[in-house]
Each structure stands twice: as C-alpha cells, then as structure tokens.
Amino acid sequence: MIKDQFRLAVVQTNPCLGDITGNAEKARHHRKLAAEQKADLVLYSELFLSGYPPEDLVLKPAFVAACKRELEALAKETADGGPALLVGLPWADGDKLYNAVALLDNGVVETLRYKVDLPNYGVFDEKRVFDAGPNPGPMNFRGVRIGVPICEDTWTDEVCECLEETGSEILLVPNGSPYNRDKTEERMQIMLSRVVETSLPLVYCNQLGGQDEVVYDGASFALNHDRSLALQLSQFTEETGYLDFTKDAQGKWFAKPSRIVPMPDTQEADWLACVLGLRDYVNKNRFPGVVLGLSGGIDSAICAAMAVDALGADRVHCIMLPYRYTSEESIKDAKACADALGVRYDTIPIAEPVEGFQETLSGVFAGTESGVTEENLQSRSRGVILMAVSNKFGAMVVTTGNKSEMSVGYATLYGDMNGGFNPIKDLYKTEVYRLSDWRNKHHPAGVMGPAGEVIPNNIIVKAPTAELRENQTDQDSLPEYDVLDDILHCLVEEELSLDEIAKRGHSMETIHRVEHLLYIAEYKRRQAAPGVKITLKNFGRDRRYPITNGFRDRV
Numbered sequence: 001m002i003k004d005q006f007r008l009a010v011v012q013t014n015p016c017l018g019d020i021t022g023n024a025e026k027a028r029h030h031r032k033l034a035a036e037q038k039a040d041l042v043l044y045s046e047l048f049l050s051g052y053p054p055e056d057l058v059l060k061p062a063f064v065a066a067c068k069r070e071l072e073a074l075a076k077e078t079a080d081g082g083p084a085l086l087v088g089l090p091w092a093d094g095d096k097l098y099n100a101v102a103l104l105d106n107g108v109v110e111t112l113r114y115k116v117d118l119p120n121y122g123v124f125d126e127k128r129v130f131d132a133g134p135n136p137g138p139m140n141f142r143g144v145r146i147g148v149p150i151c152e153d154t155w156t157d158e159v160c161e162c163l164e165e166t167g168s169e170i171l172l173v174p175n176g177s178p179y180n181r182d183k184t185e186e187r188m189q190i191m192l193s194r195v196v197e198t199s200l201p202l203v204y205c206n207q208l209g210g211q212d213e214v215v216y217d218g219a220s221f222a223l224n225h226d227r228s229l230a231l232q233l234s235q236f237t238e239e240t241g242y243l244d245f246t247k248d249a250q251g252k253w254f255a256k257p258s259r260i261v262p263m264p265d266t267q268e269a270d271w272l273a274c275v276l277g278l279r280d281y282v283n284k285n286r287f288p289g290v291v292l293g294l295s296g297g298i299d300s301a302i303c304a305a306m307a308v309d310a311l312g313a314d315r316v317h318c319i320m321l322p323y324r325y326t327s328e329e330s331i332k333d334a335k336a337c338a339d340a341l342g343v344r345y346d347t348i349p350i351a352e353p354v355e356g357f358q359e360t361l362s363g364v365f366a367g368t369e370s371g372v373t374e375e376n377l378q379s380r381s382r383g384v385i386l387m388a389v390s391n392k393f394g395a396m397v398v399t400t401g402n403k404s405e406m407s408v409g410y411a412t413l414y415g416d417m418n419g420g421f422n423p424i425k426d427l428y429k430t431e432v433y434r435l436s437d438w439r440n441k442h443h444p445a446g447v448m449g450p451a452g453e454v455i456p457n458n459i460i461v462k463a464p465t466a467e468l469r470e471n472q473t474d475q476d477s478l479p480e481y482d483v484l485d486d487i488l489h490c491l492v493e494e495e496l497s498l499d500e501i502a503k504r505g506h507s508m509e510t511i512h513r514v515e516h517l518l519y520i521a522e523y524k525r526r527q528a529a530p531g532v533k534i535t536l537k538n539f540g541r542d543r544r545y546p547i548t549n550g551f552r553d554r555v
Contacts, residue, residue, distance in 0.1 A: 002142040008172075008255075009034035009042045010241040011085065012218040012233050014209035016284050017051030018063075024049060024070040027087060028077070032241060035082040037242055039381075041141060042083045045097060045174050045203055045207035049089040049322040052176035052207055053214075058090040058097060058129050059417075068092075071102055071109065079107030081533070082139060086148065088174050095129040101148050101174055103139050111139050115150040123178055123214055123533065123541040135159060136166040142363050144253075147200070154194050154202075164198040170245070170253050171202040179217040179273050180536050184235065184263050188221070201245075201253055203231070208238055210280030213425075213530045213541055215273045219263065222255055230255035231449045236272040237446060248407050267438040270431075270534055271306075274423040275447060277532035279310035281421045282396060289315030291389050293382055294338060294345070295319075296330030297464060299400040301337045302436050303456045306423045307398055308454070309447035313342040317395055320347045321382040323354060328464070336456045341449060353381040365495065369399065375501050379415030387418055396420040399529045404429040404481060404529060408514065409521030417528055425531020426538040428485040429464070436460050464555055479510055487514045493537045498553045515553065515555045522547045 011030045015023040015532050027044060034042045046052050049067050055061050067089040084105035091100035091112060099115035114133025118126040136159070138145035147168030153159035154173050158199055162310050163171065173193065177187060195202050201224050207216035222231035222243055231241045241259050248254040264272065282290060307316045318341075320326075320334045331347075338345035357377045365373075390397045399419025401411040403426055407548055411417050424432055436455045444450035459482065465483075487506055490496040491514070498511050525539050526547060537543050 001517050002144050005244065005246045006040040006142070006144065007038055008243045008245060009037065010203060010205050010220050010222070010231065010233070010243065011044050012206065012220045012240065013045075013238045014280070014317075015045070015207070016209075017053045017054060017055060017211055019051065019061075020049060020066050020070050022316050023051060024074055024425065025346050027074060027085065031077075031083055031085060033240065036299060038332065039083045039242060041086065043172050043205045045202065045205050046101075046176035047088040047090065047405075048174070048207075049087055050369060051211070052088075052122070052216075053126075053211070054090060054435050055125070056129060058469040059093075064090050064092050066095065071104070071170065075102075075104040075109045078104050081140065082530050085109075086172060088137055088150070090130075092252070095127075097129065097402050098133050099130045099150060100133075101150055103141060103146075103148075104162075105141070112142075113139065113148045113150070115153060117152040117156060119152045119155075122537075125154075137166040138163060142521045145169045149456070151177060154204075155190055157194065160194045160200075164200055164257055168198075168200060171198070171200050173202060173204050175204060175206040175220075177206050177418055178214045178533065179269070181266060181534060182269060183217070184219050184269075187219070191223060191308065192227055195225060195227055195230040197293045201225050201255060203243065203255075208236070210277040210284070210532070212281070212482075213277075213533050213538065215277040215280075215532055217273065217276075222258075224254050225252050225521060226254075228257070229260065231258045232260045232263075234261040235269060236276050264444070267435060268286040268442065268444050270427070271309075271435055271439060272444055272446070273534060274306050274427075274532050275310045278306055278398070278421060278423040281530075282311060282315075285396075287394065287396040287420075289317065289395045290398045291317040291386060291393075292318065292332045292400060292419075293321050294318035294331040295385055296326075296337075296459065297431075298432055298436060298455075298459050299402055299405075301459050302439075303398050303400040303423055304337060304341055305436075305439055305449060305454045306341065307476040308341045308343060308449035310423075312448040315395075316341070316343045317346045317389070317393075319386065319389065320345070321385060322347065323350050323378050325378075329458070332533075333456050333459050333462075337454070337459065338517055340452070340454045340456065348385055350378065350381045350385065353384070354378055357381065376415060379412035382417075383412075383418035390420075398423070400424065400427050402427055402432050403539075404478075404485055404488060406520065406525055408478065408484070408517035409524050410478060411524065411528075413524055413527060414440045417524070419529045422529045422531030425528070427535040428488065429481045430485045433460060479514070483510065484514060487511055488518065491515060491518055492539075492543060493535060512552075517543070519549050519552070522549065 147163030
C-alpha cells in the first residue's frame with residue numbers, strides 16, 4: 001500500500017500495429033527496466049497492445065480475443081510484486097467494443113476504464129469501430145486514486161472534471177496523438193487547461209512511431225497541479241521517463257522535476273517526422289531497403305536524403321534514368337547528390353523503351369501532333385524500370401511528388417507516381433526548398449545520414465523542371481511556386497472562398513485555374529502512394545473530396 005510516495009515510469013515507445021505478441025514483449029521489456037529503476041507503476045500509450053489506430057482490425061473478433069489473451073498473460077506476471085501496468089487495448093464487453101485501458105497488478109486485471117470521447121475528425125474515425133464508455137471514476141492503485149482519461153477525453157473538460165469530482169488524485173493519460181506542425185504547443189495548452197480546471201497533476205504519455213501516413217511523435221510530458229513542468233521527453237525518439245511523486249504540504253501529489261528535453265524547431269520537427277514515417281513504413285513492412293529515381297531535381301534529392309537519414313546509405317539505391325532532354329547539369333547534380341549521401345548509384349538510359357513505345361503506338365497516333373502523351377511515355381518508362389528493380393530485389397520504390405504537384409495533378413500516373421511511399425507528399429514545393437536548405441546546415445540527432453551539404457546547392461538554386469521537352473521549366477504550365485503554394489494552402493488547409501483568397505493579392509484568373517486543377521486531380525490522388533502527414537490537412541485521411549465533383553466557387 002502506497003502512503004506518501006511512489007515512482008511512475010512513462011514509456012514512450014514504438015508499437016507495431018497488429019503485432020500483439022511483439023507489443024506484449026515490448027511491455028515486458030519496459031516493465032523489467034522499470035523494475036530495475038524501482039518503479040511502482042508503468043504507463044504505456046493508447047491501445048499499446050494492439051497498436052494505434054487499429055481501424056477495422058478491431059471488427060475482427062479473433063484480433064480482439066488475441067489482445068485479451070496477451071493482456072491476461074501480462075497480468076499474471078504482475079504477481080511477482082513488481083511494477084503494475086496501465087496497458088491499452090480494444091476490449092469487448094457483451095456486444096460493446098471499447099477503446100480501453102487496463103490496470104494489471106497482483107497477478108490479475110484489476111480494473112478497466114473505457115474511452116468516453118471518441119474522435120471522429122481528421123485522421124480519426126473511432127466512432128466507426130468503438131462504443132463510447134460511461135463517464136469514469138478513479139482506479140484504486142495501491143491506495144492512490146488514479147484518473148485515466150484516454151487521449152481525446154482530455155481535449156474537452158467533461159471527463160477530467162468527472163474524475164476530479166469522484167476523487168481522483170492524479171490524471172494519467174495514455175495517448176495516440178499524431179504529429180502535425182506545431183502540435184506540441186497545442187497539446188501543452190490543452191493539458192494546462194485540464195490542470196487548471198481540476199487542480200490535479202497530469203501525465204501525458206504519447207505513442208511514438210509511424211503508422212502508414214500518420215506519425216506519432218512522442219513528446220510525452222507531465223505537469224504538476226501548480227502547472228509546473230515536471231517531465232518533457234523528446235520528440236521522435238524512444239525513451240522512458242521516471243517521475244517521483246510525493247505528497248506536498250497541501251496533501252496533493254507532486255512530481256519532482258525530472259528529465260526536461262527542449263523541443264525541436266518547426267523545420268527540424270518536420271524533417272524528423274518525414275524520416276521517422278519513412279523508416280517505420282519500410283521497416284514495419286519488412287522491406288530490405290528502397291530504390292528511387294534520382295533526376296538531379298530537388299524532390300528526388302530531398303527524398304534520397306530523407307531515405308538515407310531513415311535507413312542508412314547501404315539500404316538506399318538511386319538510379320538516374322536519362323533521356324535526350326536530360327541535361328548534363330542534371331546528370332552532374334544527381335551524381336553529386338548520390339556521392340554526398342554515399343548511396344549506390346546506377347544509370348539506366350531510357351531511350352530504347354521510350355522509342356519502342358513510340359514505334360508501337362505510331363499507327364494509332366498517326367496524323368496527330370506530339371505532345372503531353374509522348375512526354376508522359378518518358379515518365380512511365382522510368383516508372384516501369386523502377387518497379388522492375390523493386391520486383392527483382394525487393395526494395396520499395398520511394399515516390400517523390402510534393403504536395404504542390406499532388407494538388408494540381410502535375411505528376412504522371414503509372415510514371416513518377418509509381419511507388420510504395422512518399423515522404424514529402426504533404427510538403428509544398430516551397431517547403432521542400434526550405435527543408436533542403438535547412439538539412440544542408442543541420443545534422444539532427446538520430447539520423448543515419450552524413451552531416452554537411454547532402455543536397456548540392458545547385459539543385460536548390462536552379463529552376464525546377466521535369467525535363468520532358470527542350471528548355472522546359474515548371475513555370476511554363478504553373479504559377480510561380482510561392483503564388484501557387486499560397487493559393488493551395490488557402491484552398492486546402494483553410495477552405496477559404498475565392499474572394500477571400502483574392503484579397504491576399506492573387507489574380508482571380510489564377511485562383512480559378514488553381515481551384516480547377518485541384519478538383520480535377522482528385523482521381524490521381526486516390527491512386528497515389530501514402531505519405532507522411534505534416535500539415536493540419538493532408539490528402540487522404542484529412543481531406544476527403546469526391547472525384548466526381550461539379551462544384552466550383554463562383555458568385
């Protein structure tokens with residue numbers, strides 16, 4: 001029985017969705033480490049045993065039953081008198097299915113609590129698969145009354161106020177809160193509100209790792225009832241924090257200040273999110289490495305740098321695929337980038353397949369002028385070659401289109417859109433340039449790539465071009481990227497009207513054109529590879545527009 005002090009382990013680690021046995025082993029490993037540190041209780045992130053978000057997997061009874069078996073096995077191990085565990089999992093109770101957290105102690109599942117507020121916006125779709133639990137009371141952990149609101153339960157005041165009113169002394173919050181830009185400050189402000197309202201200490205344990213498009217960034221923390229910061233774990237790194245709670249003069253639990261890690265700035269956080277998302281997608285899906293076309297342009301160069309930072313140079317294979325319009329400058333820049341990163345680099349000319357397609361189609365195309373169709377044969381030939389290398393050796397193709405291109409359809413289906421994953425899918429072109437320059441000047445902790453200029457400066461400063469015809473540049477068919485990206489941000493992230501966008505100084509003609517391109521490219525985006533979510537509204541999980549869509553914003 002705890003009287004006036006106890007030690008809490010806050011485990012910020014990287015579960016694999018669906019690997020129930022592997023996640024249970026992670027729980028055992030961290031419990032063993034926590035026992036060595038004399039912890040009394042171990043807190044894991046939301047739905048840790050299943051992985052988060054499990055989506056429709058939880059509609060499979062065998063999956064839910066497997067989670068329950070592993071939980072009960074873990075519970076039996078707590079009979080050794082070591083640390084108790086707070087473990088999240090999907091839990092069936094009759095015909096109800098809950099997002100639950102279980103207290104394991106004394107060899108049994110002591111008690112369960114269910115998530116009340118099921119998020120159903122953005123990347124979240126929990127009302128589809130879970131039932132909402134009742135307003136909870138505290139758990140009794142060795143004489144300490146612990147409130148366990150689950151993630152979204154803390155983003156409004158009702159659940160935490162209920163826990164305070166029913167006698168909770170501490171709030172321990174398991175979370176699956178995904179990364180988007182500037183999210184850490186938003187979380188902190190919300191949790192401060194809960195502390196102010198309840199006058200209770202709060203511990204926020206967040207998941208770490210990539211799960212398809214979504215990246216969970218960790219950044220777990222703890223606040224005392226006086227709003228002081230007691231713990232701040234790192235962003236994008238696995239680690240465990242320890243909090244020593246004692247009773248203060250008011251009889252309230254108070255955590256002695258522990259590890260406080262400064263948060264990275266926006267550029268570093270975006271870079272590390274892209275790297276972690278790519279790394280976990282490749283590793284959790286058991287690819288031996290990646291292959292990508294290295295064109296000498298900025299998008300493929302930044303993707304190559306991210307891939308090396310994620311996986312190491314020995315798992316990244318870059319291929320230059322030149323044609324008659326590929327400049328010597330591009331060939332030189334691609335080779336310089338590959339050399340700077342230390343990757344395998346091969347050159348495979350595409351003249352024969354392109355001209356073979358042209359010859360094959362010459363009868364059908366007779367009497368027509370050469371144009372975009374013939375240009376796209378270059379891109380599609382490159383796509384076929386990269387996929388062939390992938391099929392032969394097992395490496396996943398990294399596709400390299402940025403958000404600006406994905407927005408307006410400036411990418412070729414079955415060509416440069418080929419691939420399994422895209423680390424820059426949610427970065428606009430102007431952001432790609434800024435991040436490339438940033439990476440050349442910084443070497444963030446935890447990356448596997450070299451320091452220094454990994455993206456040759458000439459790639460950053462030269463005019464962007466697809467090099468599908470003579471003297472082509474992107475601005476032949478698109479507005480300047482600073483104009484395009486601002487309009488797209490207004491349309492996609494902010495959902496502004498065209499009149500509101502025009503007040504920012506853009507011509508209505510350009511706005512109409514960009515809006516039209518955005519809508520008609522929806523069918524391409526539906527067929528695009530998944531990619532890391534960085535912004536508040538990525539394509540796919542966040543922004544779900546119809547393909548067939550006759551609406552245009554006209555007054």
